Amino acid sequence: MSVAIVGAGPGDPELITVRGLARLRECEVLVYDRLVAEELLDEAPSDALRIARDDFKQEDVNKLLVMHGRNGRRVVRLKGGDPFVFGRGGEEVLALADAGVPFELVPGVSSIAAVPESVGIPVTHRGVSSSVTAFAANDVEGLDAAALARVPGTLVAFMGGAVVDRLAERLIEHGRPAGTPAAVISCGTTDREQVVTAPLGAIGAAARDLPTPALVVIGDVVAVREALGFADFEALRTVRRSAA
Ligand SMILES: C[S@@+](CC[C@H](N)C(=O)[O-])C[C@H]1O[C@@H](n2cnc3c(N)ncnc32)[C@H](O)[C@@H]1O
Numbered sequence: 548m549s550v551a552i553v554g555a556g557p558g559d560p561e562l563i564t565v566r567g568l569a570r571l572r573e574c575e576v577l578v579y580d581r582l583v584a585e586e587l588l589d590e591a592p593s594d595a596l597r598i599a600r601d602d603f604k605q606e607d608v609n610k611l612l613v614m615h616g617r618n619g620r621r622v623v624r625l626k627g628g629d630p631f632v633f634g635r636g637g638e639e640v641l642a643l644a645d646a647g648v649p650f651e652l653v654p655g656v657s658s659i660a661a662v663p664e665s666v667g668i669p670v671t672h673r674g675v676s677s678s679v680t681a682f683a684a685n686d687v688e689g690l691d692a693a694a695l696a697r698v699p700g701t702l703v704a705f706m707g708g709a710v711v712d713r714l715a716e717r718l719i720e721h722g723r724p725a726g727t728p729a730a731v732i733s734c735g736t737t738d739r740e741q742v743v744t745a746p747l748g749a750i751g752a753a754a755r756d757l758p759t760p761a762l763v764v765i766g767d768v769v770a771v772r773e774a775l776g777f778a779d780f781e782a783l784r785t786v787r788r789s790a791a
Pocket residue numbers: 557558582626627628629630631632633634656657658659662704705706707708732733734735736737759760761762763
């Protein structure tokens with residue numbers, strides 16, 4: 548395979564897959580996302596050509612992949628989380644397929660479940676929630692808030708950290724109870740991880756200053772964290788981290 552589209556996982560470098568790491572260790576060209584852990588970039592051979600994706604528009608990234616793939620180089624396109632979850636992996640694959648360049652898809656651990664899990668929130672939990680609705684919240688005014696307010700189960704908002712106050716406001720306006728448990732998790736699975744939980748009506752103010760990337764989780768599953776004793780576990784984990 549000449550171009551491997553590889554999911555790097557949610558942030559902790561140990562959460563890449565075995566296959567993803569193998570592709571990375573043998574690549575000649577590495578095109579990587581900003582969210583990818585630096586430790587993973589160090590896994591590529593020292594003489595591999597490293598290209599930061601954020602310096603290019605998407606169409607130019609597609610062209611880069613096609614160009615290096617056509618030249619027969621072993622290319623890794625390393626993307627945060629899973630390439631097909633709000634990752635534009637499909638666009639890159641389409642460009643490669645259109646150009647007749649062989650590619651391989653290596654799935655990654657998406658933040659959709661891994662980031663809530665790392666702070667003790669199961670996105671589904673028997674008797675609490677049996678469905679998950681994931682959406683991109685960056686265009687918060689463009690969201691169908693009426694539908695999102697009505698949908699049962701857990702809501703997971705990507706790219707919503709900066710607009711969580713407005714998102715909460717819109718959901719409440721459309722009927723989600725202000726007391727619904729909510730959480731914002733910043734830099735999940737990394738040593739910069741922070742989590743704030745609050746009722747939906749208060750989450751905007753509580754999570755205002757959290758750094759990106761951040762994932763917003765809304766629903767009764769957030770309260771399961773307390774039931775699992777995770778708040779105490781988090782305190783222990785913080786102590787362990789600062790001792791390390
Ligand atoms: C462009 S999307 C990429 C998602 C990625 N493909 C995945 O599967 O996780 C970026 C958004 O994912 C979420 N995200 C990714 N990694 C995260 C992390 N470690 N902690 C919190 N949120 C994260 C944030 O909402 C962020 O704005």
